[in-house]
Amino acid sequence: EVQLLESGGGLVQPGGSLRLSCAASGFTFSNYAMNWVRQAPGKGLEWVSAITGSGGHTYYAISVRGRFTISRDNSKNTLYLQINSLRAEDTAVYYCAPLGYCAGDTCLDFHSWGQGTLVTVSS
């Protein structure tokens, strides 16, 4: 059974930092590109960052470029997001997900994301 478990969120002051983690299980983690997606309170889904299965390529939304760093440890089946210089507008629930759902011709077979981790930026 595929499971995604996000952690590391919390209340942080503007300008502060956090490191989010996403523990994955139930699939060959290293084969799949992974993403962070966030949802501000009462708002829609916003893609934040992506990383290829090997970790060799990373991609960022313009709104977080230079402040957020995505990484992964395939030996631990874990995805990370280092978030620095936090702003009030970064307040959101952060989810990890294999948005592409497939690695080549091999596709996952699950439909539930993790529950996400809440980041609140406030003084």
Next chain:
Amino acid sequence: QSVLTQPPSASGTPGQRVTISCFGSTSNIGSANVYWYQQLPGTAPKFLIYRNNQRPSGVPDRFSGSKSGTSASLAISGLRSEDEADYYCASWDDGLSGWVFGGGTKLTVL
């Protein structure tokens, strides 16, 4: 302003067929797969459709996806009260080198 355009709301009565549209461009839907997500009130999103028209196991065949050119649609037939949720489309955008989402469509079952 989302890169992919969805109607903010849709509605139908139980048993009806409802479609939700998603409009993009040649840099996203026109050249990449489309994905649909369902978010029930107060819960995390779920995969509903992947690669334009494929359903994960456990997703009822009442849900179907299609794509044509730079637009995509999600159809829900035999509408049920438990389908009341927010629905999002998404695709990879080559120009932005990132995923783009629609703004979401709130489906109400009357």
